[in-house]
Amino acid sequence: MAESIQKARIDFIDFAKALAILGVALYHYMMPLNPQKWFQLAITFGGTGIHLFFFLSGFGLGLSKQTPSWVFYKRRFAKVLAPYFLFVTVIFLFNHWIPLYPSHDWRDYLSHIFLYKMFYESHMGSFGFHLWFMSTLIQLYLLVPLLRRLLGGKQGVWWVFFFTFLSVGYNLFVVLSQHASMRTWNSFFLAYLWEFALGIWMGQRRDERLFKLKLPQSLLMWIGGLAGMALFTLALGQAGRLLNDIFAFLSITGFVAFIFGLTGKNLSLQRIRSFFVKAGGYSYEFYLVHYVGYSLLRYYEKSGWVEYDWWAIPVLLLFSSTLAWFLSQTIQLLRLR
Numbered sequence: 001m002a003e004s005i006q007k008a009r010i011d012f013i014d015f016a017k018a019l020a021i022l023g024v025a026l027y028h029y030m031m032p033l034n035p036q037k038w039f040q041l042a043i044t045f046g047g048t049g050i051h052l053f054f055f056l057s058g059f060g061l062g063l064s065k066q067t068p069s070w071v072f073y074k075r076r077f078a079k080v081l082a083p084y085f086l087f088v089t090v091i092f093l094f095n096h097w098i099p100l101y102p103s104h105d106w107r108d109y110l111s112h113i114f115l116y117k118m119f120y121e122s123h124m125g126s127f128g129f130h131l132w133f134m135s136t137l138i139q140l141y142l143l144v145p146l147l148r149r150l151l152g153g154k155q156g157v158w159w160v161f162f163f164t165f166l167s168v169g170y171n172l173f174v175v176l177s178q179h180a181s182m183r184t185w186n187s188f189f190l191a192y193l194w195e196f197a198l199g200i201w202m203g204q205r206r207d208e209r210l211f212k213l214k215l216p217q218s219l220l221m222w223i224g225g226l227a228g229m230a231l232f233t234l235a236l237g238q239a240g241r242l243l244n245d246i247f248a249f250l251s252i253t254g255f256v257a258f259i260f261g262l263t264g265k266n267l268s269l270q271r272i273r274s275f276f277v278k279a280g281g282y283s284y285e286f287y288l289v290h291y292v293g294y295s296l297l298r299y300y301e302k303s304g305w306v307e308y309d310w311w312a313i314p315v316l317l318l319f320s321s322t323l324a325w326f327l328s329q330t331i332q333l334l335r336l337r
Contacts, residue, residue: 171186332335
């Protein structure tokens with residue numbers, strides 16, 4: 001029984017990671033195509049997958065066995081930074097051959113390697129705007145030993161509430177100080193601390209509620225979150241998008257839980273679930289590389305060779321999946337040596 005519960009938990013985490021990162025990739029691929037307004041809203045919803053990914057990162061760390069801080073940093077940064085550094089190095093060298101990012105140079109490269117790009121707006125979007133995520137993730141990882149200690153005690157739930165108020169307060173400050181459009185501000189770790197901390201807290205308690213949600217419950221969570229997002233966005237515009245993180249998290253989590261439950265209903269749908277569970281093992285590598293193909297197509301579009309259109313979406317997904325697999329295999333080979 002315990003083994004089946006553990007497998008369901010791991011399957012849900014991998015499934016959710018794959019679906020969340022797929023949503024982010026589709027958001028990046030489709031928004032430049034200027035779709036109809038209703039479809040644009042659906043694509044924007046895919047971009048909220050980043051909230052779920054931060055939560056799942058915390059959840060996985062909460063589940064894992066606690067180790068001394070130096071051991072955690074060694075293992076975690078080796079697992080996260082090795083693919084990141086390899087990817088950025090390859091893109092930096094490739095950029096000399098085909099200038100996908102003509103304004104980015106060795107100074108931008110060093111800002112990635114020495115991890116100071118998170119403090120400079122001019123470096124933040126270098127070699128792919130999506131890499132802002134790495135700055136936030138690294139900042140959060142630095143806090144993990146402290147968060148585990150605070151959230152693992154009897155007052156853990158109150159710390160979750162505290163971090164939630166802290167994140168909401170920080171986002172409100174960013175909006176009022178008119179820094180909402182600056183990535184160094186709107187992606188600072190405080191903006192996402194609450195969902196990362198929530199994940200650690202639930203993981204430490206082996207909380208099974210997420211992957212045990214019944215279809216009506218997950219559907220209600222999905223629709224309710226969407227309604228909250230819509231109200232905030234309509235009332236506050238761009239500022240509302242920054243302040244609706246809680247509704248965005250609830251909505252994307254409800255959506256993923258709904259699809260996870262739905263794909264367990266019969267054999268045909270279970271094959272879809274199995275595919276996404278396996279794909280979840282490459283979700284981090286997929287996120288790192290998914291912007292490369294898009295940048296290549298836009299580069300050749302400027303040269304008049306291709307026209308970026310809807311046909312590109314399945315091509316980009318296949319190309320990015322292949323790159324993610326190669327990156328994962330390369331890292332494994334380097335570790336074996």
